Amino acid sequence: MPTATLIELDGQRVLVDCGIGCSRALVDAGMDLKDLTTVFITHLHSDHLLELGPLIHTAWCTGLRQPVTIFGPEGIADYWAGFMASMAYDCAIRVMDEGRVPLGDLVRVVVVQEGAIDGAPLAARACRVPHPPLEHCYAFRFDGSRSVTVSGDTAYHPPLAEFAAGSDVLLHEAMLVDGIDLIVQKSDLGPALRAHLLAAHTPVEDAARIARAAGVGQLVLHHLVPVDDARFAPADWLARAAAEWNGPVTLGHDGLEIAL
Known part of the structure; x- marks a missing residue:
């Protein structure tokens, strides 16, 4: 979902x-x-x-x-x-x-x-991230006894590492570039959709680079693109992430619970 x-x-x-x-x-x-x-x-x-x-x-x-x-x-x-x-x-x-x-x-x-965002029940901050063609797209960080950063939808954005620095959990969108073809074929939208995906989302390897640079406790990959291509198993996602970062990685799925 x-x-x-x-x-x-x-x-x-x-x-x-x-x-x-x-x-x-x-x-x-x-x-x-x-x-x-x-x-x-x-x-x-x-x-x-x-x-x-x-x-x-x-x-x-x-x-x-x-x-x-x-x-x-x-x-x-x-x-x-x-x-x-x-x-x-x-x-x-x-x-x-x-x-x-x-x-x-x-x-x-x-x-x-x-x-900083005033009026939230937890200490919250926003970081503007690139997700063209939208002009207003944000990552959010929540701090209390633990820290959680949510990337939002974003292209690879190195400044996000500083924003997420030291977070216990970084929840970051991720894309397998090899899986774009199936999405384009299924949607019948052609080059325009391909261009959007490449310009507006983060390859899983780059999400792992953000996690490494930020020194987070755990990387959770979500908003997976593609999410339903049988040619790719969880091991494919995890292997791509492991090529850039040796920390713990969790692949998101509906109903996933992550203990803080």
Whole structure:
């Protein structure tokens, strides 16, 4: 399923990205949706955003009464306003008929910039990363008793190593360049898609270089491109990473839990 990551640290929960399926995934992970308080969105591609509104609305329908803050890039407020407009009839009926607190009164939207992020339940920072053609795409770092850095979608970006330096976990997107052909063939989009993948994503070897330069405790590869090519096994991903870094590497999959 598309990208969504729940970070539980020092008694706080932070959800990073809301790809389709994230509501069910959170429930499967044992989270009561009424406990949702904080969501970070790395960028406005649909595989990171599509279920943001439905997640919050579903949490509200299950009894959410506490405030929820959405931290995201420029354009995130327009997304939320559009979602609320699309659900205006349903929301009004539920407030009138079921006695709910208006959903719009519970949700706060914060547009992030590079640097420290105020108002988050964990110490949080943002690093702008290259993911053309999008202008506003961010990696996030969360610090408490442990440190977790999430790369977001990005081309190889050496400054990310300084941003992630010393993190206990670096969650980094990864691509097998040899697998691009299958994606292009299956999508029937041709050269334009190939050019995008090569310009906007990080080969697994380069993700390992970031981990090595940052001196992280563990590298977790996720947002895998391709994710469903039977020609490539986990050993292929791990071997490519090991060629550049000898630290621990975990290959992401749906439902993966990583102990901090």
